[in-house]
Amino acid sequence: MTSDLIIIGSGPAGLTAAIYAARANLNPVVIAGTSWGGQLMTTTEVENYPGFIDGILGPELMERMLKQAEKFGAKIVYENATRIEKKEKFIVYTHQSQYFGKSVIVATGASPKKLGIKGEEEFWGKGVSSCATCDGAFFKNKVVAVIGGGDSAMEEATFLTRFASKVHIIHRKGEFRASKFMQERAKSNPKIEFILNSIVKEVQGETVVKNILIENVLSNESNNLTVDGVFLAIGHIPITDFLGNQIELTETGYIKSADGVKTSVEGVFVAGDVEDYKYRQAITAAGAGCKAALEAEKWLAGHV
Numbered sequence: 001m002t003s004d005l006i007i008i009g010s011g012p013a014g015l016t017a018a019i020y021a022a023r024a025n026l027n028p029v030v031i032a033g034t035s036w037g038g039q040l041m042t043t044t045e046v047e048n049y050p051g052f053i054d055g056i057l058g059p060e061l062m063e064r065m066l067k068q069a070e071k072f073g074a075k076i077v078y079e080n081a082t083r084i085e086k087k088e089k090f091i092v093y094t095h096q097s098q099y100f101g102k103s104v105i106v107a108t109g110a111s112p113k114k115l116g117i118k119g120e121e122e123f124w125g126k127g128v129s130s131c132a133t134c135d136g137a138f139f140k141n142k143v144v145a146v147i148g149g150g151d152s153a154m155e156e157a158t159f160l161t162r163f164a165s166k167v168h169i170i171h172r173k174g175e176f177r178a179s180k181f182m183q184e185r186a187k188s189n190p191k192i193e194f195i196l197n198s199i200v201k202e203v204q205g206e207t208v209v210k211n212i213l214i215e216n217v218l219s220n221e222s223n224n225l226t227v228d229g230v231f232l233a234i235g236h237i238p239i240t241d242f243l244g245n246q247i248e249l250t251e252t253g254y255i256k257s258a259d260g261v262k263t264s265v266e267g268v269f270v271a272g273d274v275e276d277y278k279y280r281q282a283i284t285a286a287g288a289g290c291k292a293a294l295e296a297e298k299w300l301a302g303h304v
């Protein structure tokens with residue numbers, strides 16, 4: 001199948017790019033993935049996406065974006081991109097097929113790293129989260145734990161003190177890799193308490209999180225900590241495996257961009273969390289998807 005534009009990824013970035021590209025008559029093909037929709041498919045209430053006064057469920061928001069893209073003619077294929085090749089055109093391979101495009105937008109996102117412990121999946125979206133900006137407001141006057149020792153952990157913990165009555169930062173080492181400034185800000189916040197040299201072994205609860213099992217790695221002592229929420233801040237993994245070495249990445253594995261959307265390969269654009277390690281919001285990803293589609297459209301106009 002040949003198209004002007006192939007969009008790889010179907011989160012807010014990919015689907016917004018699809019809406020814009022379809023309305024510009026670029027007949028985009030969206031390689032959506034076998035499990036499409038991105039991170040919002042595993043969230044519950046989204047209260048900060050503009051236009052939804054009473055909030056909207058993450059999967060419903062994605063369903064709406066998908067339908068909107070299809071309404072304007074985007075073709076969605078539920079396959080995983082395995083490889084991309086540049087010949088006369090770009091070829092995107094999936095396990096089942098090959099798609100030919102004059103240009104490509106990579107919007108494959110990033111997966112939050114997980115601990116891989118008992119209860120983590122079961123309570124995902126029911127107290128376990130990887131985004132304080134998204135879910136912090138659900139924890140008014142509650143006790144939460146933030147796992148990690150980097151800048152994200154410090155930033156998320158500090159942000160969560162706006163809502164929570166207490167925030168525990170739990171870190172597996174005795175010192176942090178977070179910048180001095182971020183550490184100091186967290187340390188001077190009276191609502192934040194530190195539990196160091198400790199790992200979380202299990203998340204427990206009923207319908208929602210009730211407590212976590214912690215083990216001190218120096219003493220091997222275990223204890224139960226009562227919390228209402230667990231925020232993972234242990235890093236993200238940008239999804240770029242299928243690109244091989246063809247597009248320049250940053251030291252931390254994100255796609256390197258000029259202007260946020262142009263990659264090192266002409267005709268290949270990027271949008272969303274696979275490029276943006278900082279903001280990671282549905283709305284910023286959607287904005288990036290819009291920008292990437294507009295840039296692709298402009299580029300295609302000069303490369304007929």
Ligand code: NDP
Pocket residue numbers: 113114115147148149150151152153155172173176177233234235236277
């Ligand atoms: P980082 O990779 O910097 O930190 C991850 C933290 O999680 C580390 O402390 C690490 O521990 C810990 N960790 C990793 N895996 C596990 C595990 N399985 N169990 C327990 N702990 C684990 O990620 P961040 O998201 O914090 O930051 C990513 C990048 O974004 C950095 O460059 C950061 O500076 C930047 N950033 C900047 C911000 C700002 O300037 N405002 C805000 C947020 C991020 P250990 O230290 O032992 O390896």
